[in-house]
Amino acid sequence: MTTRAYGLVVASLSLLAACAPRAAGPAAATQADTAAVNGVRQQEVTALSTGDTTLAYMADDILIMPPNEPAVVGIPAARAWFGGLLRQFRASVAYTSTKVAFGGDLAVEQYTGTLTLTPVAGGQPTTEVFKGLHVYRRDAGGVWKMVQDIWNSNTAPAAGH
Numbered sequence: 503m504t505t506r507a508y509g510l511v512v513a514s515l516s517l518l519a520a521c522a523p524r525a526a527g528p529a530a531a532t533q534a535d536t537a538a539v540n541g542v543r544q545q546e547v548t549a550l551s552t553g554d555t556t557l558a559y560m561a562d563d564i565l566i567m568p569p570n571e572p573a574v575v576g577i578p579a580a581r582a583w584f585g586g587l588l589r590q591f592r593a594s595v596a597y598t599s600t601k602v603a604f605g606g607d608l609a610v611e612q613y614t615g616t617l618t619l620t621p622v623a624g625g626q627p628t629t630e631v632f633k634g635l636h637v638y639r640r641d642a643g644g645v646w647k648m649v650q651d652i653w654n655s656n657t658a659p660a661a662g663h
Contacts, residue, residue, distance in 0.1 A: 531604035538646040539602055539609050539638050546648065550593040555584045560648050561639060567652035569632075570659070591619040607640040631656040 545559035557564070557580055566574040566583065574583045587593065597615040613634055620627040634653025638646050 531602075531609070535604060535609070535640070535646070536602065538640075539611065540600075542638060542646050542648055543597065543600065543611070543613075543636070547595050547597070549584075550588075550595050553588045553592075555581050555588065557581060557584065561641070564648060565650045567650075569654040589622065591621055594618040594620075609638040609640075609646070611636040611638070 542559045548554070549557065549559065557577060560577060560580060562577050564575070564577060564580050566580055568574065568583070574580050595615055595617050597613050599615075600611055600613045602609050602611040613636065614632070616629055616631055618627050618629040632653050632655050634651065636648055637650035639649045640646050
């Protein structure tokens, strides 16, 4: 599909969505919801920086889509993926901007940040500037958990990739 055709499809779908009749929307997010989602994000930051692969902030059916790799589905696979990363690198993540939209028991967060990876075996750290989306879900007990995480780098891939 050409870029122009893709743009027309996106514009058409956006127009349809904007003109569609709307049912009464969910109640606005409370301060507690916002604080809870911010807390989940902070749990992720702490887990990465400490090497904690319990991933308590993630839902059992987590879907992770790291750049240039297959999707990672479920807590066991996520633990294996993060464990592999953290055996090779000490990680430090910093979110530079976040914007969260709530809809009932779901929240979608658009974010930007930096990820610094320092090789455990020694060597120079590398820092990536990235952007992505988190999706959170409130469970039956009222606890917010991350259910999806997709991100990619702002750096163009090397030629030939």
